[in-house]
Amino acid sequence: MIYFNNVSKVYNDATALVDVTFTVEPGEFVSIVGHSGAGKTTLTKLILSEEMPTEGTVFFESLNVHKLRGDELTKLRRRIGMVFQDFKLLPNKTAYENIAFAMEAVGKTDEEIQSDVPHVLELVDLTHRLSHFPHQMSGGEQQRLAIARAIINQPELIIADEPTGNLDPVNTHEIVQILKRINDLGTTVILATHNRGVIESVDKRVITMENGRIIRDTKENKRPK
Numbered sequence: 001m002i003y004f005n006n007v008s009k010v011y012n013d014a015t016a017l018v019d020v021t022f023t024v025e026p027g028e029f030v031s032i033v034g035h036s037g038a039g040k041t042t043l044t045k046l047i048l049s050e051e052m053p054t055e056g057t058v059f060f061e062s063l064n065v066h067k068l069r070g071d072e073l074t075k076l077r078r079r080i081g082m083v084f085q086d087f088k089l090l091p092n093k094t095a096y097e098n099i100a101f102a103m104e105a106v107g108k109t110d111e112e113i114q115s116d117v118p119h120v121l122e123l124v125d126l127t128h129r130l131s132h133f134p135h136q137m138s139g140g141e142q143q144r145l146a147i148a149r150a151i152i153n154q155p156e157l158i159i160a161d162e163p164t165g166n167l168d169p170v171n172t173h174e175i176v177q178i179l180k181r182i183n184d185l186g187t188t189v190i191l192a193t194h195n196r197g198v199i200e201s202v203d204k205r206v207i208t209m210e211n212g213r214i215i216r217d218t219k220e221n222k223r224p225k
Helices: 040-047 070-078 095-104 110-123 139-151 169-184 196-202
Strands: 002-011 014-024 029-033 055-060 080-084 157-161 188-193 205-210 213-218
Touching: 002 040, 014 040, 014 055, 014 213, 029 040, 029 169, 029 196, 040 055, 040 157, 040 188, 070 080, 080 139, 095 110, 095 139, 110 139, 139 157, 139 169, 157 169, 169 188, 169 196, 188 196
Parallel strands: 029 188, 029 205, 080 157, 157 188
Antiparallel strands: 002 014, 002 055, 205 213
């Protein structure tokens, strides 16, 4: 589904990625772990074509994402749902309206919105917050709302960039469980994090990065016995 082929990225004199090659198969849950500055966020931006590689190519299925322009790039990005550390919710809209807005942006009808929004709020256990604004919700609830918004248009891929970075352990656990549930339903998930506890609780494939390089790629992350 995703293929990085010898990708390097240099910002002025700073090297963010060095000769990165890996593949993510449809339906996989892949955690990308590394300290701040390891290159995790640069990877996600390259998939979305928010950044251009200095060398190498990035494919989404058969599409070279950095050759897409205009409507083709818009269509690609609609196949991807993003979850951010700082939520990026619309503060003047309720939980319902935040999700409805994402549906309106891709041309969904009022009937589809009325049908689908309650369902996705139930999936992330926020039915009781339907009419609440983000400032009336806890950090964990805001992140669950951000996930609901990311999945409402049924993307093929979810990219979660440090989604638990601002959360306590209890809320972190809940977010990880929701992402695993989404993956169980068939959606590919790429999780970028520096939190080893999150990686251990996911217990799926882990790509470890250091100074812009992949130093380890393991299919599962079992605790040592």
